[in-house]
Amino acid sequence: MKREFAVIGLGRFGGSICKELSMEGMEVLAIDNNEDRINEFKNIASHAVIVDSTDEASLKELGIKNIDHVIVAIGDDIQASILTTVILTDLGIKKITVKAQNDYHAKILNKIGADQVVHPERDMGKRIAHSIISNNILDYLELSDDHSIVEVKVGEKMLGKTLVELDIRANYGCNVVAIKHGKDINVSPSADHRFSEGDILIVIGADKDISRFEKHLVIEE
């Protein structure tokens, strides 16, 4: 059975989620209180309706209860975002993802029962900051407030050495969970893996440990 999604708020973020889900063949109900936005999405989403999502009766009328996953992408109007989320949790929606505007907003959304709180501007800012620190840092993904996963190019100081020789876990407190080389990916690499030009490491750990590891072995002066 096709999964059904609803996207509330068709700004740049919600609009892009709506477009991608539709392109992937998902059933998407697009909701916005702005008529122009709805007109823009009429031919993209399966259904597009002008509704103020803070109006519980209108949401019920739409049959939102039967939707598997609702994404709340209302940006500036934090009050409307919170109220919409409360209504959706009250209606017992299975999965609710909400875009947070700031940390306080995120805290409230977690408290009132949002299943997933996303912070696209902050997260993208962090990822870009990491990638501009060094060309060797390819990607950065936050797992919690103080743990992350990074994708880094093998540093010059690591070339020709094995994982056991570098002992990244003991020396820096983080773990190399996979090593990519071209199209090959070696998950849980063995201790005798010898680093060579072109290796890309996926490393998981506490931010402070990852930062030490990057400074000592990855970032080249």
Ligand code: ATP
């Ligand atoms: P982005 O950065 O993703 O473009 P934004 O921060 O500019 O988002 P807004 O423009 O504030 O976000 O809101 C996103 C959309 O949510 C807008 O199209 C707006 O019309 C819609 N929206 C705001 N309040 C409501 C509401 N109560 N009901 C339905 N849609 C709403």
